[in-house]
Amino acid sequence: MRWGEIIRRLVLVPPTLFGVAVIVFVLLRVVPGDPISMMISPGASEADIARLRALYGLDQPILHQFVAWLGQVGIGDFGRSISVRQSVFDLLLMRLPATLELVLLATVIALVIGGLAALTGILLRGRRAEWAVDGGVGVLLAIPDFLWALILLLLFGVLVPLLPISGRTDPQIDLDLHSNFYLIESLVRGRFDTVAALLHHMILPALALALPFAAIIARLLKASLAEAEDQDYAQVARARGYSRPSILLHEVFPNALIPTVALGGVQITLLLGGTVLVERIFSYEGIGNMAIDAVINRDFPLIQGLVLTFAVMFIALNLVVDFVVTLLDPRLRHG
């Protein structure tokens, strides 16, 4: 049954993306401010403005522009960026890996911190120290990612300057890599010095994204662990003499994981959204940073490409979460 649900959602992907495309396309052209008005130089006449508008195809009716753009997208051509003057698709291919690697690293960090906090909290259940863990998790959750970014920037960039606070790599180093997945490629090729250099730059933005997410994982997992620990099977195991840590790890944890993945997995979309500001603060060269420039410059083709990319990632993420939950939960697998 669950598989059927996944297939149904897959079928809904194209109309969903079409809807997103329509909304972003129309909104961009209805909201005041277009790239030509940003480009008009002193002395330009009405004819000069009209010439520029025609050059970028913005003189056509919205419907005409939309159909032309949709036709291009259908064959994998997202158009040409007005500000960067390159293929939007190429730009996305160049920058998306940086964001994906950042999100991946942030997720790993969040899982480790959140998992440890949840397990520590549950082990300390009923004691005063549990409050300290819960309080710490509350602090992580209360501060948004972009504020964490500023705090980390000042803390580890200025006060105790241990880590670089801008960019993805050291400008003085030539990486000599073939793909834009710098971190993954370096790992695969065993270039651990490059891995270390990349992590050196990525750790602060990844941590800023990870901390609020870690708090969400900690809360969800701890609540699930507590609920599972109170179930009969855990109590029976305890009565049979198994130690509590062993029960928690081997019996309770796998069951508590399902609701955590189901609810927490979806929260990764927040992490993706957070990259926009965090990448900007750390001058990280991902699509989040590029999105802000695109908006400032009213770069319609680039904004459209970016929004569609974010939409695809959000949909894909939700599908992956559903898929993983289905794999983890035999009740869903067997209907």
Add this chain to the structure above:
Amino acid sequence: MAHSVGVLNMMSSLSRRSILQLAGGAATLPLASGLLGDGVAHAAAGTLTIAYNVNLPSFDPTVGLSAVNPTIQSIYQSVFDPYIAQAPDLSFKPGLLTKWGWNDDRSKVMLELRKGATWHDGSPVTPEDVVWSLQRAADPKGGNPIQFVWSKVGNYKVDGNTITGDVLEFEPTLFKWMAFLTGYILPKAYFEKVGAEGFEKAPIGSGPYKVDAFERNAFLRLKAHSGYWGPKPAFETVVFKFITDPTSRVAEIESGGSDLTFEIPYEEFDRLKNKPGLAGQTKPVSDIAMIFITDIDPMLDRNVRLAANHAIDKKAIVDRLLKGYGVPISTLEAPGYAAFDPSIKVTYDPDLAKSLLAKSGYTPDKPVKFTIQTTRGFKPKDYEMIQAIVGMWRKVGIDANIEIYEIAKHFELRAGHKLAPAAFYNWGNAIGDPSTSTGFAMFGPSPHCAWKGKDLVERIGPLWGEKDEAKRIAGYKAVDKYIAEEGEVIPLFQYVQPIIHKKGLKVVAQSNGMILPQLISPA
């Protein structure tokens, strides 16, 4: 996402202030521990790192959005040569062109190309490159936003290193444009060989630095061009780190990650310049703050316009909001511009403002009402400044409602003559010519003009084609005087650019606001 930018701006300034206050003296630790010393040693080793405030979207300096973005020109002028160079005081000097001028009846232009200049690939810069660059810029289908200037000359002929062209329509500022936006010479043969896409991937110019590595939205690394015709740059390597968030730029210079930064909040500038290992300098630049007045009700009333002018204490705004970093002005010509006239004064006189309003039947109890539009966070303290002005106006009998908009909306409204009666803006004029300040800002047919009245169309119109330069400048001074007497715009102040750098560097600041690495050297 636009909302996010606003949030970022707001949170950056708020958290920056509060967090740094909390940090207090601890912030001096890395500086005292010699961290910045490493940076200076880093600089002495031949690399200069600049924390730059905007990203570089495109390498072609003659086409598209980035071609008309003044902030990017520092990078372009590091890699490409403009036709004519500009000195730090806005005056013009030989660049790739060693001589330029009109014939007597202004029907021809003459350009003389420097001998011995080379492109970054070692090939010579030729007169054909100059002609091709000018023709490409003038092509209506080429996408050059200043095409209307370049198209006024054509039919070029080459004789040795001298190029002549026919004036198709007289443009008095033609040679001034050759020092600024889109006024760059590009390599004909190379460009035709690699195409526009190839040029974006591997650009070459004839400037003091050549492109070595580029990571979009992250950094640009340049290496000194060994065949450069001008003085050898002091630094072999220059890195522009694109750090668009001002908070991050401040942190970057404090952490020692960069040697120089600029366009930071004035409060931060005052704090940083007194830190061990850092030095600060300021320079008034060719960028002014102003309020456009649109000729719609109630601004059709001269008394209201003049009262709005006389009620503003510009010095107080500069002193209190901008920490003294600004130069109050009375016309759209700032000190250093060709038509600057210090004798034109619009004084702060709230009593005069009250009496003017009273003549039109307005008092503080029965004020005249209109809307003033402003950006928030686009320029330092823009919104706060307008709040202060609205407070000053209220005291004399003007009740202004503040409307916040994004800069892109401002451009569109202005082009459509749909701005509110008053609208804040900052106007750059890197070539310092009155046509590119008063001319375009106040001449009705210009899409940049908010005051469409015939009075100024009649006064400015004849100056566009004026061939006598002294007469042209005098004409603009007279127009500026008339505008001040009629209150048809509200000039506020000239911006001052704050630059923070490591001690041990000598930085030559430019009046046009450019930060040129070729003008930076170890002290």
